Amino acid sequence: MSLAGGSGFLGESLARFLLKKSYKVIILSRKPTRSENGLRYVQWDGQQIGEWSAEVDGSYAVINFTGKSMNCIYTKKNRQEIVSSRLDSVKVLREAVKQCGSPPQVLIQAGSLAIFGDTALLGDEDSPHGTGFSVGVCKQWEAEFFKEPMYGTRQVLLRIGFALGKNGGALEPLQKLVSLNLGGTVGSGKQYISWLHVDDLNAMFLEAMESDRYSGIYNATGPHPVTNKAFMKTLRKAMGKGWAPPAPSPFVWLGAYTVMRTEPSLALTGRNCVPRRLQENGFQFTYTDLEEALRDLV
Numbered sequence: 001m002s003l004a005g006g007s008g009f010l011g012e013s014l015a016r017f018l019l020k021k022s023y024k025v026i027i028l029s030r031k032p033t034r035s036e037n038g039l040r041y042v043q044w045d046g047q048q049i050g051e052w053s054a055e056v057d058g059s060y061a062v063i064n065f066t067g068k069s070m071n072c073i074y075t076k077k078n079r080q081e082i083v084s085s086r087l088d089s090v091k092v093l094r095e096a097v098k099q100c101g102s103p104p105q106v107l108i109q110a111g112s113l114a115i116f117g118d119t120a121l122l123g124d125e126d127s128p129h130g131t132g133f134s135v136g137v138c139k140q141w142e143a144e145f146f147k148e149p150m151y152g153t154r155q156v157l158l159r160i161g162f163a164l165g166k167n168g169g170a171l172e173p174l175q176k177l178v179s180l181n182l183g184g185t186v187g188s189g190k191q192y193i194s195w196l197h198v199d200d201l202n203a204m205f206l207e208a209m210e211s212d213r214y215s216g217i218y219n220a221t222g223p224h225p226v227t228n229k230a231f232m233k234t235l236r237k238a239m240g241k242g243w244a245p246p247a248p249s250p251f252v253w254l255g256a257y258t259v260m261r262t263e264p265s266l267a268l269t270g271r272n273c274v275p276r277r278l279q280e281n282g283f284q285f286t287y288t289d290l291e292e293a294l295r296d297l298v
């Protein structure tokens with residue numbers, strides 16, 4: 001099976017998981033072609049059909065994780081790259097699948113719960129979309145993915161929540177803050193974190209690959225979102241740290257731009273989403289309790 005953009009935080013974790021399930025995994029990456037730790041990396045540019053498209057032909061499944069990280073300052077250049085890296089890769093993978101003599105059974109696209117914007121209202125897949133740059137990115141991304149029906153290839157899009165894993169992702173900077181005794185409530189603390197353990201996310205991708213019941217859009221998140229205040233308190237507890245002073249919004253703005261070099265909205269906004277369609281499909285979560293999930297990771 002082929003993992004486009006599979007060299008990043010989520011892709012590497014899924015690749016290792018699939019190897020253990022005896023899948024042969026090929027990662028499409030902009031870095032040179034090579035083999036490493038049981039994985040074959042094949043070079044592509046995420047824009048144009050090339051030799052890499054032979055890897056897609058005959059693949060059981062194709063999963064696309066490609067996209068410039070949203071964890072940056074939204075300058076004009078970064079905004080353009082955030083959008084184009086996502087839309088171009090979706091387009092070129094669709095072209096590659098269309099040209100296959102033996103097309104994949106399923107094409108799975110990573111999306112984001114950011115499509116719901118900043119809201120504390122409990123919502124599922126059918127909730128209204130929000131407003132703002134990230135929402136616009138997600139809407140274009142989904143529209144491009146479902147632009148054309150793909151006969152013979154099932155299409156699934158997983159709107160991924162706040163994925164908690166080791167060595168990267170959104171948890172790493174929060175862990176650093178807690179270890180420095182700076183892991184207090186962020187901003188108002190009322191913004192919701194729709195979290196899930198990366199082990200559950202990997203299991204979701206596997207089920208979406210192997211089960212014909214999966215088609216269309218799913219909220220790929222855990223069943224119990226929490227507020228930022230509750231999240232930070234649980235993280236401090238899991239790391240054996242006591243109370244830490246809250247970080248008021250102006251402090252977060254300043255720290256985000258000057259120290260973290262990222263958008264403050266990533267920490268100050270949130271959404272309260274549940275995985276209704278996954279639960280309707282009978283998906284079994286390993287981690288539904290935040291403290292248990294964090295204790296496993298930190």
Ligand SMILES: NC(=O)c1ccc[n+]([C@@H]2O[C@H](COP(=O)([O-])OP(=O)(O)OC[C@H]3O[C@@H](n4cnc5c(N)ncnc54)[C@H](OP(=O)(O)O)[C@@H]3O)[C@@H](O)[C@H]2O)c1
Binds near residue numbers: 028067068163
């Ligand atoms: N992590 C989360 O909690 C989370 C939550 C919601 C949604 N998502 C979405 O899930 C996907 C994967 O997330 P991740 O955390 O694994 O991201 P990541 O670690 O940043 O990996 C993304 C991969 O995309 C490729 N890439 C980056 N910029 C690119 C560009 N300009 N053109 C072409 N390829 C580019 C890179 O591969 P090469 O450098 O090898 O080419 C990189 O390894 C992303 O689309 C992200 O928006 C993630």
